[in-house]
Amino acid sequence: MGGGExxxxxxxxxxxxxxxxxxxxxxxxxxxxxxxxEWLETRHTPIQPLLEQLEFTGGKRNWGYVFRFGVLKISDAxxxxxxxxxxxx
Numbered sequence: 001m002g003g004g005e006x007x008x009x010x011x012x013x014x015x016x017x018x019x020x021x022x023x024x025x026x027x028x029x030x031x032x033x034x035x036x037x038e039w040l041e042t043r044h045t046p047i048q049p050l051l052e053q054l055e056f057t058g059g060k061r062n063w064g065y066v067f068r069f070g071v072l073k074i075s076d077a078x079x080x081x082x083x084x085x086x087x088x089x
Contacts (some may be wrong), residue, residue: 008064009046013086014039042086050085054078 017036024034047057055075057063066072074082 008048009044010042010082010086011044012039013042013083040083040087042083043088045082045086050081053081 014037017038019036021033021035023031025031051057051063052059055078056066056072
């Protein structure tokens, strides 16, 4: 970051805990909506080797555009590919 290098990796993975979304006071009037997450033990995993395997990126030249919106629903198959790569030690 800041060095001009591209940062194109999955950096964390977790499961949403079965609880409704709630507002959280971050201060100064900032009240984002949150969900509780159980974080998994993972490692940073480059996306480049996975691009052709993933449904949401396969064959798309501008595959990174979908990440601009912050939240992305992916298929179970994509989840399994990403988690499998991130959890290999």
